[in-house]
Amino acid sequence: MPNIREAMLNCRQDHKLALIAFIMALLPDEDLCLDCIKALEQGGCDILELGVPFTDPLADGEMIERFHHRGTKQGLNLKRGLEFAHRVKNSCNMSLILFTYYNPLYRMGLEKFTQEARAAGIEGLIVPDLPLDEMHVLNGYGMEPIPMLAPSSTDERVQMADRRQAAFIYCVSVRGVTGMRPLPEQEIKDYLQRVRTDTRTPLALGFGISGPQQVETFRDYADAVVVGSYLARIIEEYETRPQLLPGQMEKAFLELGKAREGKHGSV
Amino acid sequence: MYPNEKGYYGRYGGRFVPETLIPALDKIEQAYRQLAVDPEFQAELNYYLKNYVGRESPLYLCERLSRELGARIYLKREDLNHTGSHKINNTLGQALLAKRMGKERLIAETGAGQHGVATATAAAVLGMKCTVYMGARDMQRQRLNVFRMRMLGAEVKEVSKGSQTLKDATNEAFRDFIQSFEYSHMLIGSAVGPHPYPMMVRDFQSVIGRELKEQFKNLEGRLPSYILACVGGGSNAIGIFYPFLKEEVKLIGVEAGGRGISPGEHCATLAKGDDGILHGALSRLLQDENGQILDTHSISAGLDYPGVGPEHAYLRESGRVSYVNVSDKEAINAFLKLSEYEGIIPALESAHAVAYALKMASELPTGNSLVINLSGRGDKDTEEVSSYVEERQEVL
Numbered sequence: 208m209p210n211i212r213e214a215m216l217n218c219r220q221d222h223k224l225a226l227i228a229f230i231m232a233l234l235p236d237e238d239l240c241l242d243c244i245k246a247l248e249q250g251g252c253d254i255l256e257l258g259v260p261f262t263d264p265l266a267d268g269e270m271i272e273r274f275h276h277r278g279t280k281q282g283l284n285l286k287r288g289l290e291f292a293h294r295v296k297n298s299c300n301m302s303l304i305l306f307t308y309y310n311p312l313y314r315m316g317l318e319k320f321t322q323e324a325r326a327a328g329i330e331g332l333i334v335p336d337l338p339l340d341e342m343h344v345l346n347g348y349g350m351e352p353i354p355m356l357a358p359s360s361t362d363e364r365v366q367m368a369d370r371r372q373a374a375f376i377y378c379v380s381v382r383g384v385t386g387m388r389p390l391p392e393q394e395i396k397d398y399l400q401r402v403r404t405d406t407r408t409p410l411a412l413g414f415g416i417s418g419p420q421q422v423e424t425f426r427d428y429a430d431a432v433v434v435g436s437y438l439a440r441i442i443e444e445y446e447t448r449p450q451l452l453p454g455q456m457e458k459a460f461l462e463l464g465k466a467r468e469g470k471h472g473s474v
Numbered sequence: 475m476y477p478n479e480k481g482y483y484g485r486y487g488g489r490f491v492p493e494t495l496i497p498a499l500d501k502i503e504q505a506y507r508q509l510a511v512d513p514e515f516q517a518e519l520n521y522y523l524k525n526y527v528g529r530e531s532p533l534y535l536c537e538r539l540s541r542e543l544g545a546r547i548y549l550k551r552e553d554l555n556h557t558g559s560h561k562i563n564n565t566l567g568q569a570l571l572a573k574r575m576g577k578e579r580l581i582a583e584t585g586a587g588q589h590g591v592a593t594a595t596a597a598a599v600l601g602m603k604c605t606v607y608m609g610a611r612d613m614q615r616q617r618l619n620v621f622r623m624r625m626l627g628a629e630v631k632e633v634s635k636g637s638q639t640l641k642d643a644t645n646e647a648f649r650d651f652i653q654s655f656e657y658s659h660m661l662i663g664s665a666v667g668p669h670p671y672p673m674m675v676r677d678f679q680s681v682i683g684r685e686l687k688e689q690f691k692n693l694e695g696r697l698p699s700y701i702l703a704c705v706g707g708g709s710n711a712i713g714i715f716y717p718f719l720k721e722e723v724k725l726i727g728v729e730a731g732g733r734g735i736s737p738g739e740h741c742a743t744l745a746k747g748d749d750g751i752l753h754g755a756l757s758r759l760l761q762d763e764n765g766q767i768l769d770t771h772s773i774s775a776g777l778d779y780p781g782v783g784p785e786h787a788y789l790r791e792s793g794r795v796s797y798v799n800v801s802d803k804e805a806i807n808a809f810l811k812l813s814e815y816e817g818i819i820p821a822l823e824s825a826h827a828v829a830y831a832l833k834m835a836s837e838l839p840t841g842n843s844l845v846i847n848l849s850g851r852g853d854k855d856t857e858e859v860s861s862y863v864e865e866r867q868e869v870l
Binding site: 261262263264265266268272276279284285286308309310311312313314315335336337338339340341354355356357358359360361364379382383384 | 480488489490491492493494495496497498635636641642645648649652653654655656748749750751752753754756759761763764765766767
């Protein structure tokens with residue numbers, strides 16, 4: 208059974224950037240979502256970040272926010288997300304990370320949630336509104352929260368993230384919410400290098416990664432990239448032609464896969 | 475003394491925001507703690523509160539209502555402040571703080587528009603830029619305040635996502651702040667949000683309670699029996715309660731009971747909610763069994779919010795403050811009664827506190843005194859109330 212740590216290390220050994228895909232669970236519908244996930248694996252995705260829709264996703268930009276609202280309008284929630292994770296785990300070999308805002312998780316109860324999440328094969332958690340100082344609430348449940356950092360993070364915060372000895376640190380690329388945008392290249396490179404001096408934990412760069420060109424730009428500075436809004440855009444574009452959608456997802460990842468080869472540098 | 479250094483009031487409060495914002499919150503807290511004890515800053519704030527806002531606000535005895543109900547009913551007249559509500563106490567405080575921090579722009583969320591107007595006003599007088607986020611539904615029912623904000627030079631951004639009310643306006647303000655905190659200050663208007671906001675808002679609003687203590691002692695030589703205030707997020711309530719927490723005064727917070735107790739029909743968060751996390755704090759929350767935030771309803775846009783400040787959650791649990799609720803209809807009746815009996819048109823928000831005071835005053839033994847925080851004036855609500863009354867003739 209693969210795990211996040213190993214997936215990251217394998218990529219590091221093969222001198223390639225690990226690819227993490229973010230996709231909202233159960234959208235556009237359950238079967239199509241599962242087909243997309245299988246296609247992402249075919250396309251070379253290493254780790255899947257499965258999102259749970261929430262009514263008030265304040266770290267997300269317009270694109271992902273639309274998926275949250277679509278999901279909640281259909282009555283999707285953490286319980287349904289966990290059920291779906293079971294199905295995903297039975298259909299693919301990628302490591303699975305769950306993305307959820309803190310309230311649904313808190314409401315379910317940390318004990319019950321982590322038990323069910325482990326049973327569903329989930330290995331890690333991304334909770335965007337649970338900053339480093341509050342992350343201790345998840346200690347001792349056998350479920351790894353992924354620490355996040357941002358360009359605004361002080362050295363002290365970087366060291367706090369380092370001390371968690373996580374499978375990776377999620378480095379948010381910009382001061383902002385999720386979504387595609389032109390990225391300030393040099394600033395991000397400097398920021399990743401700054402983080403790197405304080406930790407040996409692998410670094411995943413996310414927010415605004417919108418194609419192969421950015422993968423190429425940052426492949427020597429990070430250990431992984433997270434691709435979310437880019438996939439959401441493809442889903443919105445092709446969901447009226449559902450038979451074409453999985454193929455497009457695979458194609459997108461194959462292109463990103465080409466761009467990640469030839470990684471130099473890194474620790 | 476609450477909050478503790480991590481921003482907790484008992485188990486409520488904290489900072490549940492994206493990591494990106496943590497350094498921004500740290501800086502605000504640092505600056506605030508410095509300025510809170512800086513005599514020069516306090517003098518500047520007091521100058522504006524006196525000469526610009528018109529403080530202190532009067533304490534008025536409602537003679538006709540008192541005679542009818544048999545208890546002495548007082549109003550703390552925050553409606554007479556410049557801009558027409560208590561909101562300006564906090565917006566001037568935070569705007570001056572933001573200016574000291576070198577910020578050039580203010581971001582605000584608003585429900586009824588009172589906080590939006592107060593922020594736009596502070597921005598205008600201090601020469602700052604201002605963006606206000608407001609739900610599309612609220613823009614419609616509080617049109618007058620939209621015009622006012624625009625005239626004051628603020629940019630009003632319509633939020634037509636989700637519930638189209640204060641909750642979603644707040645989400646949008648946070649998103650703006652996450653991108654712009656280097657040059658912008660998010661000026662939260664209620665006692666909600668991540669630490670240090672609930673503490674700052676409480677401190678800036680506490681001027682209401684401090685004045686009341688003096689005024690009441692001068693009038694009656696003691697403290698009032700009861701103090702009542704409406705609670706949405708809870709800024710006017712915490713402002714008037716805070717200086718009395720350690721005194722022998724009964725404190726009552728009045729939430730919006732809306733159309734009834736079914737989910738989606740009210741905003742009685744402290745009565746019907748559970749523990750949960752929204753907009754950066756652990757507090758009480760109206761949510762479903764899966765932790766999704768519920769839609770809410772209140773005739774009053776300023777109370778139409780599924781959360782409440784963490785300090786109120788704490789005061790409810792400790793039992794220090796009683797929280798009750800009144801319906802839309804009771805609030806409307808109180809709105810009309812105060813207008814007709816005392817010539818004071820209250821904001822629909824404040825009318826909730828008036829409604830409960832009227833209800834309880836008639837049942838109290840004689841000799842009791844009640845102070846209602848009249849947090850805002852009701853000009854903005856006259857259209858809404860007229861159409862409510864026209865649609866339901868039975869009210870009158």
